[in-house]
Amino acid sequence: MSSPFNHHPFHLVNMSPWPLTGALSAFLLTTGLIKWFHLFNPDLLFLSLFSVLLTMFQWWRDVTREGTYQGSHTKLVKKGLQWGMILFILSEVLFFFAFFWAFFHSSLSPSVELGILWPPMGISPFNPFQIPLLNTTVLLSSGATITWAHHSLMNSNYHSSLQGLGLSITLGLYFTALQAYEYSEAPFSIADSVYGATFFVTTGFHGLHVLIGTTFLSITWYRLYSWHFSSDHHFGFEAAAWYWHFVDVVWLFLYLLLYWWGN
Numbered sequence: 001m002s003s004p005f006n007h008h009p010f011h012l013v014n015m016s017p018w019p020l021t022g023a024l025s026a027f028l029l030t031t032g033l034i035k036w037f038h039l040f041n042p043d044l045l046f047l048s049l050f051s052v053l054l055t056m057f058q059w060w061r062d063v064t065r066e067g068t069y070q071g072s073h074t075k076l077v078k079k080g081l082q083w084g085m086i087l088f089i090l091s092e093v094l095f096f097f098a099f100f101w102a103f104f105h106s107s108l109s110p111s112v113e114l115g116i117l118w119p120p121m122g123i124s125p126f127n128p129f130q131i132p133l134l135n136t137t138v139l140l141s142s143g144a145t146i147t148w149a150h151h152s153l154m155n156s157n158y159h160s161s162l163q164g165l166g167l168s169i170t171l172g173l174y175f176t177a178l179q180a181y182e183y184s185e186a187p188f189s190i191a192d193s194v195y196g197a198t199f200f201v202t203t204g205f206h207g208l209h210v211l212i213g214t215t216f217l218s219i220t221w222y223r224l225y226s227w228h229f230s231s232d233h234h235f236g237f238e239a240a241a242w243y244w245h246f247v248d249v250v251w252l253f254l255y256l257l258l259y260w261w262g263n
Contacts (some may be wrong), residue, residue: 012079085239099202106118107262142248
């Protein structure tokens with residue numbers, strides 16, 4: 001952190017235990033999943049999830065304190081945070097690109113084991129004009145509401161911004177509920193050839209990102225309600241909005257390629 005004898009626009013963070021506890025929690029989470037899969041014992045999984053949530057809460061609290069109350073997020077620091085968020089989203093793009101690559105590798109040249117056709121023999125895919133189309137409408141609507149919330153905040157209209165952000169969170173939860181219902185009614189499973197594997201892994205990871213994004217938006221809503229943001233100082237809001245738009249765009253590719261073209 002800046003001292004009275006060293007004036008500069010950078011923010012040198014204090015020593016923090018949260019990177020260490022976050023790494024240990026992630027390791028325990030992986031171990032807990034393995035234990036749950038093989039021994040059907042979720043104790044370690046629940047413990048690790050609690051540890052992850054506790055680390056997130058403490059780390060987010062520290063960042064909020066630095067940016068809101070201590071004035072550590074200068075324009076130069078904000079620029080670095082923006083580039084960090086852009087590179088993080090780019091890494092997520094490459095993450096999903098791997099799954100789309102696997103899908104196209106199998107669908108454009110189906111093997112003999114798949115019956116030389118796509119979807120494979122015996123697979124009854126989802127109708128893209130039922131729940132998937134509704135989910136597309138829900139997610140695109142949430143993208144519009146968060147844009148409304150962002151523009152309202154830039155115009156210092158906090159009431160409208162809270163409304164738009166709250167509506168975005170509601171639509172995100174509705175999307176998750178619809179996807180859970182779709183999974184429960186699925187006529188195939190993740191074990192049904194490469195089609196089931198690529199479908200559930202890709203849509204499942206996207207659903208996880210929707211849950212993460214909904215959490216991000218919920219924290220942002222609370223911070224907005226607590227007057228942590230102003231019309232010209234709200235990078236936390238921008239980061240949440242960028243992440244949510246990324247989730248929207250990934251779903252559009254999922255819908256067009258896996259649900260519609262893939263059928």
